[in-house]
Amino acid sequence: MRVLGLILAGGKSDRLWPLTKVRASAAVPVFGKYRAIDFTLSNMVNSGIRKVGILTQYNPRSLMDHLGSGKEWDLDRKSGGLFILQPYVGPNREVWYRGTADAIFQNMTILRRGEEDHVLIGSGDHIYKMIYRDLFSYHLKKGADITLLVKELDETYNLSEYGIVQLDDDMRVVEIEEKPAHPKGNIAFLGVYFMNKELLKELLYATVPQGKYDLLLDIVIPNLDRLKVYAYRFDGYWRNVKKGIKEYYRINMDILRKEVRDELFYRNGKVYTKLKDLPPPKFTTTAVVENSLIADGSIVSGTVRNSIIFRNVRIKVGAIVENSIIMESTVVEEGAVLRNVILDKNCIVREGRVIEGDIELPVFEKRAVL
Amino acid sequence: MGNIVAMILAGGQGTRLGVLTERIAKPAIPFGGKYRLIDFTLSNCVNSGIYRVGVLTQYRPHVLSKHIGIGRPWDLDRKDGGVEILPPYVGRHESDWYKGTANAVYQNLEFLEENDAELVLILSGDHVYAMNYNDLIDYHLLKEADGTIACMEVPIEEASRFGIMITNVDGKIVDFEEKPAKPRSNLASLGIYVFNYEFLKKVLIEDENDPNSSHDFGKDVIPRILRENLGSLYAFRFDGYWRDVGTLRSYWEANLELVLPVPPFNLYDPNWRFFTHTEEMPPAYVAPGSKVSTSLVSEGAEVYGNVFNSVIFQGVKIGRGTVVKNSVIMTRAEIGENCYLENVIIAESVKIGNNVRMGVGEDAENKLDPKVYSGLLTVVGMNSVIPDDMVIGKNCVIGIGVGPEDFKSKTLESGDYVIPREE
Numbered sequence: 001m002r003v004l005g006l007i008l009a010g011g012k013s014d015r016l017w018p019l020t021k022v023r024a025s026a027a028v029p030v031f032g033k034y035r036a037i038d039f040t041l042s043n044m045v046n047s048g049i050r051k052v053g054i055l056t057q058y059n060p061r062s063l064m065d066h067l068g069s070g071k072e073w074d075l076d077r078k079s080g081g082l083f084i085l086q087p088y089v090g091p092n093r094e095v096w097y098r099g100t101a102d103a104i105f106q107n108m109t110i111l112r113r114g115e116e117d118h119v120l121i122g123s124g125d126h127i128y129k130m131i132y133r134d135l136f137s138y139h140l141k142k143g144a145d146i147t148l149l150v151k152e153l154d155e156t157y158n159l160s161e162y163g164i165v166q167l168d169d170d171m172r173v174v175e176i177e178e179k180p181a182h183p184k185g186n187i188a189f190l191g192v193y194f195m196n197k198e199l200l201k202e203l204l205y206a207t208v209p210q211g212k213y214d215l216l217l218d219i220v221i222p223n224l225d226r227l228k229v230y231a232y233r234f235d236g237y238w239r240n241v242k243k244g245i246k247e248y249y250r251i252n253m254d255i256l257r258k259e260v261r262d263e264l265f266y267r268n269g270k271v272y273t274k275l276k277d278l279p280p281p282k283f284t285t286t287a288v289v290e291n292s293l294i295a296d297g298s299i300v301s302g303t304v305r306n307s308i309i310f311r312n313v314r315i316k317v318g319a320i321v322e323n324s325i326i327m328e329s330t331v332v333e334e335g336a337v338l339r340n341v342i343l344d345k346n347c348i349v350r351e352g353r354v355i356e357g358d359i360e361l362p363v364f365e366k367r368a369v370l
Numbered sequence: 371m372g373n374i375v376a377m378i379l380a381g382g383q384g385t386r387l388g389v390l391t392e393r394i395a396k397p398a399i400p401f402g403g404k405y406r407l408i409d410f411t412l413s414n415c416v417n418s419g420i421y422r423v424g425v426l427t428q429y430r431p432h433v434l435s436k437h438i439g440i441g442r443p444w445d446l447d448r449k450d451g452g453v454e455i456l457p458p459y460v461g462r463h464e465s466d467w468y469k470g471t472a473n474a475v476y477q478n479l480e481f482l483e484e485n486d487a488e489l490v491l492i493l494s495g496d497h498v499y500a501m502n503y504n505d506l507i508d509y510h511l512l513k514e515a516d517g518t519i520a521c522m523e524v525p526i527e528e529a530s531r532f533g534i535m536i537t538n539v540d541g542k543i544v545d546f547e548e549k550p551a552k553p554r555s556n557l558a559s560l561g562i563y564v565f566n567y568e569f570l571k572k573v574l575i576e577d578e579n580d581p582n583s584s585h586d587f588g589k590d591v592i593p594r595i596l597r598e599n600l601g602s603l604y605a606f607r608f609d610g611y612w613r614d615v616g617t618l619r620s621y622w623e624a625n626l627e628l629v630l631p632v633p634p635f636n637l638y639d640p641n642w643r644f645f646t647h648t649e650e651m652p653p654a655y656v657a658p659g660s661k662v663s664t665s666l667v668s669e670g671a672e673v674y675g676n677v678f679n680s681v682i683f684q685g686v687k688i689g690r691g692t693v694v695k696n697s698v699i700m701t702r703a704e705i706g707e708n709c710y711l712e713n714v715i716i717a718e719s720v721k722i723g724n725n726v727r728m729g730v731g732e733d734a735e736n737k738l739d740p741k742v743y744s745g746l747l748t749v750v751g752m753n754s755v756i757p758d759d760m761v762i763g764k765n766c767v768i769g770i771g772v773g774p775e776d777f778k779s780k781t782l783e784s785g786d787y788v789i790p791r792e793e
Contacts, residue, residue, distance in 0.1 A: 032653035072650075256655075265652040277443075277645050279637035280403030280668035280684075281654055282629070283677075287663045295653035296404075296669050299638065309653075 001136050004116040004197065005044040008100055009037055009124030010057030015244040018365035019344060023062035025242045026124025029327050029345070031255045031264075032295035032310050035066050036241045037124035038273045039264075045073045046269030047132040049120065051080035053110050055103045057087055057096065063124075072272045083110060099213025105204045111197055119200050121193040121215070127251055128238040129268045132194070135232045139194050144230040146199075146220060148173060149192035151234045156250075161243055162188035163216060165231060173229040176221050187231070190238055193220070199227075237263050249342065249361055252308050252325050256291055278311055286317050295328075302332065310345075319349075344368070372488025372567065373422055373451075374507065376415050377478070379471050379561075380408060380495030381428030386617045388742040389751035390717060392770055395427065397495030398434040399621070400700045400718065402628055402637060403668040403681050405646045406437055407615070408495040412444045412453070413644040415493075418503040422451040422485050425495065426474045428458055428467065434495075443647045456481060470585035476574040482567060490570050492563040492587065498624055498635065499560075499612040500642050506564055509606045516569040516601030519543065519592070520562035520608050532558035533588045535605045543603040546596055548588050557605060559588065560612055569601050611635040619745035622715055625681045625698045629664050651684050659690075675705075689724070697729075706758070713764070715749045722750075723758035731763040734785035743767045743787075 009026035019028050026037040037054075044052055052075060056063055069075075070082030085107045087096050097103035104111070104121075111119070118139075120132060139147040150165055164183045166175040176189060193215070203219050212218035220229060237260055239251045254260045265271060278297030283289060288303040297312035302319030310328040315321055318335040330347040332338065338349065340357035344366040349355070353370055355362060364370060384396030391399065397408035408425070415423050423446060427434055440446075441453035456478050458467050468474035475482075475492065482490060489510070491503055501520070510518035521535050529550070535557040536545040547553065573591055577583050583590040595601055611634050615621040627633055637644060651670030656662055661676040670685035675692030682688070683700045689707035697714045705711065706724035713729040716722070729748045736743035743749065743765055750756065751770035757777060762768075763784030772790050782788065 261652070261655065270650050271652070272650055275650075277643050279644070280666040280682075282638075283662045283665050283667060284631055285664045289656045289662055290660060291656070291658040293653045293655050294667070297638070 001118060002116040003047075003049050003118045003120050003132075003136065004110070004114060005049040005052035006104060006110075006119060006121045007037065007040055007044075007052065007054045007124050008103065008121065008191075009054050009060075009063060010097060010103060011123075011125060011242055012058040013125075013242045016242065016248060018363055019245075019248070019342070020059075022059065022344075022366050024056065024058045024060055024124070027063040027066055028241055028248065029310060030127065030241065030248075030252060032293045032308050033276075034271060034273045035063075036127060037063065037066070038271050039127050039129065040122040040124055041067075041073055042269065042271045043128070043130050043132065044120065044122065045075065045272065047130075049132075050075075050077065051083070051114060051116065053083040053085050053107065054124070055085045055097070055100075055107065057103070060084075060086065066274050068274065072274055080114075085110065097213075099218075100215040101204060101219055102208055102213040104200070104215070105208040108201070108204070111201050117197055119193075119195055119197045121195075123191045123240075125240050125242040126191060126238065127241060127264070128190075128234070128236060129264050129271070130234060130236065131268045135194055138232050139230070142171070142230045143228065145195060145227040146229045147194040147232050148220070148229065149190040149194075149234050150187050150231040151190055151238055153186050153188050157188070158243075159183040159186060159188065165189050167231050171231050171233075173224060173231050175224065176216070178217060178221070189216070189231075190234060191240075194232075245342070245361055245363055249325065253306070253323075255293060255308070256306065276311055281309075284317075372486045374420050374489045374491065375422045375424065375482055375485045375487040375567075376420050376491040376493055376503075377475055377482075378408065378411055378415075378423060378425045378493045378495045379474060380425050380431075380434060381468055381474060382494075382496055383429045384496065384616065386742055387615075387621060388618060388739065389749055389767060389769055390618070390621070390715070391430075392751065393430060394433040395430045395495075398430075398437060399496070399615075400683060401498065401615070401621075402625060403666040403683050404648050405644060406434075407498065408434065408438070409644055409646040410498050410500070411493050411495055412438075412441075412446070413642075414499070414501050414503060415491075416444045416446065416645070417642055418501075420491065420503060421446060421448055422487075423453045424456045424478060424481050425453060426456045426468065426478065428474070431455070431457060437647050439647065443645045445645075451485065454481065470590070471587045472574055472577050472583075472591045473585035475570075476578050476585070479571055479574065482571075487567040490565050490567050492561075492565070494561045494614075497560070497562075497612060497614050500610060500635070500639070500644075501562070501608060501612075503564075506562070506606050506608075510564045510604065513541065513602070513604045515542075515604040517563060517565040517595065518604045518606050520560045521557045521605045522560055522608050522612055523556050524558045526553060526556045529553035529556050529558060533561075533592070534558060537605045541604050541606075543596065543605050546592050548593070557607075559592075560608060561588070561614075562608075563587065573600055617745075618715065618742065618747055618749060622698060622713075622745070622747055626679060626696065628681060629666055629679060631664075648684065657690075675707075675709075683718075700752075713747050715747060717750060717752035717754075717770075719753050720750050720756070721754075722756045723760070725758055726756055726760045726762070728756075728760075728762040728766075729764055730761065731784045733764055734783065736765045736767065736785045736787065738767055738787040738789075740765075 011025040013025035075082040281294040284301040295311040301317045302315040319332045327345045333351040335352040336349040337354040342363040380397040384391040446453040654671045657674040667682045668684040674690040675688045685702040687704040691708040695712045703720045709726045748766040750768045754772040757774040762782040767787045769789035
């Protein structure tokens with residue numbers, strides 16, 4: 001099956017502030033060395049998709065730097081490969097994308113060109129591992145126009161933040177309520193669409209020029225009676241980093257559980273990310289490390305518990321880091337104590353400084369000196 | 371102005387490394403948690419701005435060739451120049467295995483010609499060091515030498531293991547002794563040379579036509595240049611870290627030096643990175659209740675036990691209650707629960723069961739090859755499986771691909787060995 005991959009990665013997400021001060025939500029760092037978008041992008045590559053367009057808008061520098069020419073995902077190709085689809089000025093056109101449908105509409109060329117007959121639309125904010133091939137054959141078997149990825153969410157998700165779907169016995173979607181105040185069920189749409197490319201083009205031409213710009217609200221939901229929209233169930237780990245700092249923290253802490261690590265890192269293909277050519281992490285004579293992830297290039301001389309230590313971090317002698325996320329190239333000086341905090345890249349925590357968060361997690365922006 | 375071309379000699383077998391080099395060439399041996407030996411020389415080349423590199427392979431080249439590939443991790447995938455693997459090939463007259471280091475370069479004069487070489491760097495693919503070759507080249511140009519040899523001062527009692535230079539006050543080499551019994555100087559050759567191409571070509575052709583030569587740079591070419599006064603050779607003094615990890619003991623020591631608080635060899639220098647071809651792996655995980663100190667624990671490793679003074683490679687699993695001490699554990703090895711391992715070298719993809727004790731007991735000379743397996747180290751070759759409850763002594767060796775059925779009892783005395791049964 002010839003499938004074009006599109007990843008929506010333009011999101012701003014004020015709820016992740018200040019982590020999104022310098023980057024799009026798809027580029028927020030997770031699990032010591034990855035960016036959120038690595039998961040969807042690796043899923044696509046692992047599913048045999050050889051042409052991927054990334055729709056960017058909000059502060060894309062860090063995302064573009066991360067993706068480069070797509071080399072790490074084997075997407076630096078003569079045919080197909082990685083396409084960064086930025087908003088641009090043209091004759092008679094608005095510059096910014098006004099919604100997800102508008103973003104794709106403004107890049108109609110990538111849909112028009114190429115021999116792909118289907119389109120998989122995913123999001124750069126979602127953390128999950130999946131090979132989409134079964135979804136493809138499900139779509140064909142059902143004779144569906146559009147197939148949506150759904151999941152039954154448990155009580156750890158706030159259902160009124162998701163699109164809640166109602167299904168008939170055949171798994172056909174009969175209703176979608178976007179962020180309902182009183183959710184009628186617990187099956188949520190996971191933001192992954194699969195459909196015929198020609199159909200997508202038609203729907204976009206029929207909708208976007210009318211001033212309707214959202215893929216879900218303006219294209220899928222109004223057409224539920226006319227189109228055969230089916231749901232494909234996903235039962236694995238799935239989380240959305242964009243839902244806020246607490247969710248972001250939770251996702252990172254989840255990786256300290258073996259079953260989550262096994263699923264996200266070792267099942268359904270690898271997760272690819274930008275390489276940094278750093279030496280192995282070093283644990284010096286005074287190091288005490290428990291239940292933590294330590295990325296390459298880091299040197300730990302202090303105490304680290306229940307934490308995520310990104311690449312090239314220095315935890316000096318006598319420093320204590322607990323229940324925290326410490327991003328790349330941050331230095332925690334001698335005797336400093338950090339509990340329940342998130343430090344962005346390149347921070348410096350001065351000698352003896354004590355910062356303890358509680359339910360409210362203090363988040364320190366890039367290059368903060370504490 | 372022509373080009374600088376590096377020729378990396380990577381054909382060596384490294385017989386004194388025993389089971390580690392039984393299946394792979396010495397330059398392909400894993401080192402320092404994620405590297406292979408040749409990474410250091412390749413990285414030195416690109417960090418020095420040298421992007422024309424030939425790698426001369428011969429012994430067991432598969433792992434090495436796959437590792438280097440088209441040179442992408444070193445930025446050597448170039449339109450102009452880049453890295454080229456130069457294996458021996460059948461010439462017009464006979465099957466031409468490389469007869470020695472000089473012959474290997476001689477057989478690839480065409481490669482140097484094609485690359486429009488003006489200066490040729492001759493390097494070894496199995497040394498651990500960081501050197502900016504521009505310093506060597508600048509010295510060579512300053513002295514207007516025909517050839518320059520990088521040298522290091524070594525303790526005089528160790529000098530007889532090396533090629534020793536005798537120089538005048540200007541640094542010009544007046545005499546050279548290969549592994550002398552009574553060294554007249556402590557200036558040892560590092561096997562790193564730079565030659566003017568035309569000069570090198572001339573002496574290599576002459577050497578090839580010399581029926582008494584064994585076609586080796588150290589043994590034949592350098593002594594003859596000096597003896598017959600064919601050109602001027604200078605000694606460039608290098609005072610950084612340099613190791614030829616030729617024996618199991620020196621291999622083990624050089625690895626464990628990396629875990630020292632201030633290591634003599636710095637892998638973490640942001641201005642001199644070492645590049646390698648590695649598998650994509652997630653960060654290392656250390657579990658609750660584990661103790662890890664004075665160690666390197668590479669990506670993809672999952673540690674549930676305790677690790678002291680050791681180098682743990684990528685993807686290694688260490689089970690609950692296990693203690694690993696003074697050891698080198700290579701990529702994807704899996705160690706079960708409640709084991710005790712001390713002074714061991716475990717090769718790639720070895721599986722060790724539960725309650726295994728290794729490197730324990732009295733000292734005893736190895737029965738298989740005491741010259742290779744010594745220094746109180748126990749070595750396990752790649753892909754071997756060690757069953758539960760084994761007790762294995764010191765100076766033991768377990769071969770490549772040994773299975774549980776190859777062990778006759780639950781005890782392997784110090785100095786004993788297990789090699790797989792013949793198929």
